[in-house]
Amino acid sequence: MAVAVTAFLFVDSGSAPAGPRALSSDEANRLAVTRFRNYQAGGRAVTINVPSTAGGLTITGSIDYRGKVGYGVVRGTGRDTSSDGLIEWSATTVSVHPMANPPEKAPARPPESGWYSRPLQKYGSSLDSSLAIALKLGNDRPDNAELLPQNGAAWAGEDRLDGREVDIMTGPSARTKSGTAGEGAVRYWIGSDGTMYRVRVAVASASQPVVIDFDTQKYVPVRPVPGVTPAR
Known part of the structure; x- marks a missing residue:
């Protein structure tokens, strides 16, 4: 899988039966197509929860997996509100529009001015x-279902998200040299057709995992920030 980052192995309480175990053929196929499903959809509505010692950040918006760009509202939680406003990002560029009182949902058309851009x-x-990881959760082709189990991908449990029955699977590099599951894998919550509904992954700069939830609101097509044409 392309999302090869330091990860946090996590099992929800109540997930049953307990894993991990080897993937079945059907599970491997669903894990192999989960990022491709995002690409096929064109875009997905997302909520990204970013941990921080100052309270954390929440981005609520949309990601265009074909255009490789995301857009939404960013809010600080706890005591960190210095980053509040609108945000649009690609694999190389982050553009922010600071706002003291950001709206619940990002406007369908980004404001004409007030943007500040910087390299990601x-x-x-x-x-x-977190922004880079979220963009990598879409791919223009399926992964190799045969290689995933060989590289350590595993089934980790079952769960329910918004009334949906989902399987929890870890991506490659989820097993230690002794063959037991260990830290080092992205964790996916995947539906019966391979649709991705949640991802948890740790990053080196945070002590808690990043959580990315899909279909948390209606998808709104992503429009470019005026005057900004980020390189991909």
Whole structure:
């Protein structure tokens, strides 16, 4: 899988039966197509929860998996509200529009002015790492279902999300040299058709995992920030 980052192995209480175990053929196929499903959909509505020692950040918006760009509202939780406003990002660029009182939902058309752009940081920023991970959850082709189990992908449990029955699976590199499951894998909540509904993954710059939930609101097509044409 392309999302090869330091991860947090997590099992929800109540998930049953307990894992991990080897993937079945059907499970491997669903894990192999889960990022491709996002690409096929064109875009998905997302909520990204970014941990922080100052309280954390929540991004609510949409990701265009074909255009490789995301857009939404960012809010601080706890005592960190310095980043509140609108945000749009690609694999290389982050554009922010600071707002003291951001709306519940980002306007369908981004404001004409008031944007500040900067390069997306590859290291040291929990926010930027989270944004980059979210973009990588779409791919224009399925992964290799045969290689996933060989590289450590595993089934980890079952859960219910918004009334949906889902399987929890870990991506490659989920097993230690002794063959037991260990830290080092992205964790996916996947439906019966391979649709991705949640992802948990840790980043080196945060002590708690990033949580990305899908279909948390209606998808709104992503429009470019005026005057900004980020490189991909």
